[in-house]
Amino acid sequence: xxxxxxxxxxxxxxxxxxxxxxxxxxxxxxxxxxxxxxxxxxxxxxxxxxxxxxxxxxxxxxxxxxxxxxxxxxxxxxxxxxxxxxxxxxxxxxxxxxxxxxxxxxxxxxxxxxxxxxxxxxxxxxxxxxxxxxxxxxxxxxxxxxxxxxxxxxxxxxxxxxxxxxxxxxxxxxxxxxxxxxxxxxxxxxxxxxxxxxxxxxxxxxxxxxxxxxxxxxxxxxxxxxxxxxxxxxxxxxxxxxxxxxxxxxxxxxxxxxxxxxxxxxxxxxxxxxxxxxxxxxxxxxxxxxxxxxxxxxxxxxxxxxxxxxxxxxxxxxxxxxxxxxxxxxxxxxxxxxxxxxxxxxxxxxxxxxxxxxxxxxxxxxxxxxxxxxxxxxxxxxxxxxxxxxxxxxxxxxxxxxxxxxxxxxxxxxxxxxxxxxxxxxxxxxxxxxxxxxxxxxxxxxxxxxxxxxxxxxxxxxxxxxxxxxxxxx
Numbered sequence: 001x002x003x004x005x006x007x008x009x010x011x012x013x014x015x016x017x018x019x020x021x022x023x024x025x026x027x028x029x030x031x032x033x034x035x036x037x038x039x040x041x042x043x044x045x046x047x048x049x050x051x052x053x054x055x056x057x058x059x060x061x062x063x064x065x066x067x068x069x070x071x072x073x074x075x076x077x078x079x080x081x082x083x084x085x086x087x088x089x090x091x092x093x094x095x096x097x098x099x100x101x102x103x104x105x106x107x108x109x110x111x112x113x114x115x116x117x118x119x120x121x122x123x124x125x126x127x128x129x130x131x132x133x134x135x136x137x138x139x140x141x142x143x144x145x146x147x148x149x150x151x152x153x154x155x156x157x158x159x160x161x162x163x164x165x166x167x168x169x170x171x172x173x174x175x176x177x178x179x180x181x182x183x184x185x186x187x188x189x190x191x192x193x194x195x196x197x198x199x200x201x202x203x204x205x206x207x208x209x210x211x212x213x214x215x216x217x218x219x220x221x222x223x224x225x226x227x228x229x230x231x232x233x234x235x236x237x238x239x240x241x242x243x244x245x246x247x248x249x250x251x252x253x254x255x256x257x258x259x260x261x262x263x264x265x266x267x268x269x270x271x272x273x274x275x276x277x278x279x280x281x282x283x284x285x286x287x288x289x290x291x292x293x294x295x296x297x298x299x300x301x302x303x304x305x306x307x308x309x310x311x312x313x314x315x316x317x318x319x320x321x322x323x324x325x326x327x328x329x330x331x332x333x334x335x336x337x338x339x340x341x342x343x344x345x346x347x348x349x350x351x352x353x354x355x356x357x358x359x360x361x362x363x364x365x366x367x368x369x370x371x372x373x374x375x376x377x378x379x380x381x382x383x384x385x386x387x388x389x390x391x392x393x394x395x396x397x398x399x400x401x402x403x404x405x406x407x408x409x410x411x412x413x414x415x416x417x418x419x420x421x422x423x424x425x426x427x428x429x430x431x432x433x434x435x436x437x438x439x440x441x442x443x444x445x446x447x448x449x450x451x452x453x454x455x456x457x458x459x460x461x462x463x464x465x466x467x468x469x470x471x472x473x474x
Contacts, residue, residue, distance in 0.1 A: 008338040009333075015069070017046050032187075032194070033049055033050050034049075035047060035048070035049045035404065035414045035415060036048045036228045036232075038232055038235075039256060040125075040215065040240045041237055041240060041241065042215040042216070043215045043216030043244050044147060044215035044216070044218050044219065044239050044240070044242070045218070045220070045408065046231070046235040046236075046239070047219055047221045047404055047405075047408065048221075048222045048223075048226065048231045048232065049219065049221075049223045049400060049401075049404065050223075050224075050225070050227075050228060051221070051223055051224055051225065051397055051400065052062040052225045053225075054224075054375055054397075055124060055125050055126070055212040056122060056123065056124060056125055056147060056223050056224050057122070057125040057128050057129065057222060057223065057224025057226055058120060058121070058122050058124060058221070058222070058224055058287070058397045058398050058400075058401040059120065059121045059122075059135065059221075060118055060119065060120040060121075060221040060222075060401050060402070060405055061118065061119045061120075061139060061218060061219070061220055062116055062117070062118045062153070062218065062221060062222075062405040062408060062409060063087060063116060063117045063118070063213065063217055063218050064217050064218075064338075064408075064409050065078060065116065065212040065213075065217060066078050066112060066113050066114045066115045066116050066338075067079065067112070067113070067114050067185065067188055067190040067192075068114045068115060068184075068186060068188075068339055069185070069212065069250075070208075070337060073196060073199070074196060074204050074208070075188045075189065075192040075197075076156065076160075076189070076190070076191055076196055076197050076200065077192070077200060077208045078117060078190015078208065079112040079156065079190055079191055079192065080149075080152070080156050080189070080197075080200060080205055081193070081205045081208050081209055082117050082119075083152050083156060083439060083445060084144055084152060085110065085119065085138050085139075085142055086098065086110075086146065087142075087143055087144040087148050087149075087152065088136075088142075088143060089137050089138050089141040089142060089143055090143060091137060091141075091317075092134065092138065094144065094148060097134060097138060100130075100134060101121050101123065104123050104124070104131065105124050105127065106121050106122055106123030106124070106131065107121070107123075108120060108121040108122075108123050108303050109120055109129075112190055112338065113170060113190060113336050114185075114186055114190060114337070114338070115339070115409055115410070116405070116406070116409040118185075118405060119135060119404075120377075120398070120401070121135070121396060122452060125224050125226055128222065128224075128226060128234070129234050129238075130327070131236055132220075132235070132238050132239070133238055136154060136238045136239050136242060136438075137219070137243075139213060139242065140242045140243075142209060142213070147406075148385065149205060149319070149402060150202070151213075153197065153200060156191065156192075156197060157197050157198075159191065160191045160192070160197065160433045162394050163191070164189065164191060168268040168269065168270040168274070168452075169274055169450065171266060171268055172274060172276060172448050172450045173276065174270075175188070175264055175266050175448065176264065176278060176446060176448040179262050179264050179446055180262065180278055180280070180446040181340070182255065182256060183253050183254065183255050184253060184254075184339050184340050184439070185253055186339045186340060199253070203344050205439075211247075212248075214245040214246075214247055215239070215242050215244050215364065215423045216244060216247055217247055217412070219408050220239055221408075222401070223401040223404070237471065243310055244260055255280070258280060258444050259443055260442060260443060261442040261443075261446070261447065262445070262447070263446070263448075263449075264446070264447075265449050265451055266448060266449070266450050267451045267453050268451075268452070269452070269453050269454065269455045270450060270453065271452060272327070272348050272452060273348065273349050273355050273449065273450055274346070274347075274348055274355075274449070274450035275346060275349065275355045275358045275359050275449055275450075276343045276344060276345075276346040276447070276448045277344065277346070277362060277363070277373075277445060277446075278342045278445070278446045278447075279342060279343045279344075279439055279440055279444050279446075280340055280341075280444040281295070281296075281341055281369055281435075281439050281444070282295045282296045282299070283334065283336050283337060283341030283343060284296040284297065284336040284343065284412075285338070286411075286412065287412070287416070287419060287423075292405070294431065295435050295438075295439075296335060296336070296341070297423055297427050297431075298427050298432050298434065299333045299343055299435050299439065300333045300335050300424075301379065301382055301383070301424070301427050301431075301432050302333070302343075302369065302387065302432050302436060303331045303332055303333040303343065304385070305374050305378050305382055306331035306345075306366070306369075307329070307330045307331040307332070307382065307467045308382050308385060309385060311380070314329040314330065314331060314345075314362070314365060315329070315360075318358075318361055318362070318365070319350075323351065324350050325357055325358050325361045326347040326348060326349060326350055326358050326361070327347075327348040327349070327351075328347055328348045329345075329346070329347035329348075329358075329362065330345070330346050330347065331343070331344065331345050332346075336412065337410060338409070338410060341441075343437075343439065345362040345363070345365075345366070346362075347362060355449045355450075355451075359449075366436050366440045367436075367440075368438040369432065369433060369436040370433065372433075372435040373429055373430070373432070373433040374429050374432050374433065375429070379428075383424055383425060383427075387421055388423075389418055390418075391419075399458055403417055423474050
C-alpha cells in the first residue's frame with residue numbers, strides 16, 4: 001500500500017526538470033480528453049476519462065476521508081482501516097484480493113493521506129469489470145476477525161518505527177505539524193501516534209468504516225482505453241447496488257490565528273543537522289478570482305522561483321561557492337487541500353555552518369524578493385516548466401486518475417489542471433513580490449531544527465512482517 005505519510009517537503013517539490021522547449025511545443029495544444037462525471041442514485045460519483053493510447057485502464061475508488069477526520073485518541077485509524085480493506089469479505093478471503101488482481105495481469109495498491117483514502121488497480125482494459133466487482137465487494141462487505149486486525153496493527157506499528165521514528169527528517173516534520181497546528185486535525189500524523197496505535201481496538205476501525213465508507217462519500221475514477229457509456233453501465237450495476245448511508249456531519253475545526261513565532265528542536269540520530277521554516281499561507285480553494293486564490297497561485301510561483309529548477313535562487317545563493325551555507329536547500333508551497341496550507345523553506349547546513357546561519361540565509365532569499373522582486377525571465381521560466389510538467393503527467397494513466405480524484409476530494413473542478421495553466425500565465429512579477437512581502441513575517445512562522453545525535457550502535461531493525469507500502473507524494 002502506498003502511503004502518503006512520510007514525505008519530507010524537500011521530496012515534494014515541483015518536478016520542473018523538463019526543458020523549456022518542451023513546454024513551448026505544447027503551450028498551444030488543445031485540452032486533454034473530456035472528463036465525464038455522473039452520480040448514481042445511491043450518491044456515489046462516477047468519473048470516466050478515455051485515453052486510448054494503450055489497451056490498459058486505471059480504476060480507482062476515492063473516499064473523502066483521511067486522518068483529518070479522526071478524533072483524538074484514535075489517530076492512525078484511517079490508515080489502519082486502509083490496510084484492513086485487504087483482509088477480506090465473506091466471498092474473498094484475506095490476501096485473495098491481491099492474488100486475483102495479479103491473476104488478471106494487473107497491479108494494485110492503496111494510499112492514505114490527511115485528506116483522503118484511495119484504492120487502485122491498473123489492469124488490461126478488458127478486465128476492468130472484474131476489478132470493479134472486486135472493489136465494490138470489499139467497499140460494501142469488508143469483514144475480518146479481531147485477530148487479523150491485531151496482526152495487521154503490528155505491521156502498521158513497525159511501519160511507523162521504520163518511516164518516522166527511525167527517519168530523523170520525518171520525525172522532525174511530524175513534530176513540526178504538532179506544534180504549528182493547534183485546532184486543525186492536520187496536527188496529527190497520518191500513521192498515528194504510537195500510544196494511540198497501542199490502544200487501537202478492532203471496533204475503532206469498524207466504526208470508522210461504518211461512518212465514512214458510504215457511497216455518498218466516494219467516487220469511482222476510470223482512465224484508459226474504455227467506452228464511457230459501458231463503464232457507466234457497469235458502475236450503475238455494480239456500485240449502484242451498494243446501499244446509501246447517511247454521513248456524519250463534519251464540524252468546522254478552524255485553526256486560530258497565530259500571533260508569534262513558534263520554535264522546536266528535535267534531537268535524533270543523524271549525520272547532519274536540518275532546518276525547516278514553515279509559514280501558514282492561503283491555499284487554492286476554488287476557481288474564483290478571490291484574493292486568497294490569487295495569492296496561492298503567486299506563492300506557488302514564488303516557490304518555483306526559489307527552488308523550481310537547477311540553478312534556481314536557493315541553489316545559486318546557498319549551495320554554491322566556497323562560502324556556501326547549505327549542502328541542500330529547498331522551498332515548497334502546499335498548494336491545495338481540505339485543511340490549512342503551508343509554505344516551507346528547508347535545508348541542510350554546510351560543514352562549519354550553524355542551523356541559525358542557514359535559517360537566516362533562507363529568510364534573506366525571500367526578503368530579497370520582497371525588496372527587489374523577480375525578473376521577467378524567471379517568471380516565464382517557471383511558468384513554462386509548470387506547463388511542461390502538466391503535459392508530462394498526461395503520459396501516465398495513473399497520474400491522470402490520481403489528479404482527477406484529488407480534485408474531486410478537494411471540491412475543485414475536474415479539469416483544474418488545464419484551467420490552472422491559464423491562471424498561472426496571468427500571475428505577474430508584482431504579485432510574486434507582493435506575497436513575499438505579506439506572508440513571511442514571524443506571526444505565522446514555525447521553525448524546527450534537527451540536532452544530530454550519535455547513531456545507535458544496535459543493528460538496523462528489520463520489519464517484523466513484510467511491508468507492502470512504498471513511498472507516495474501528495
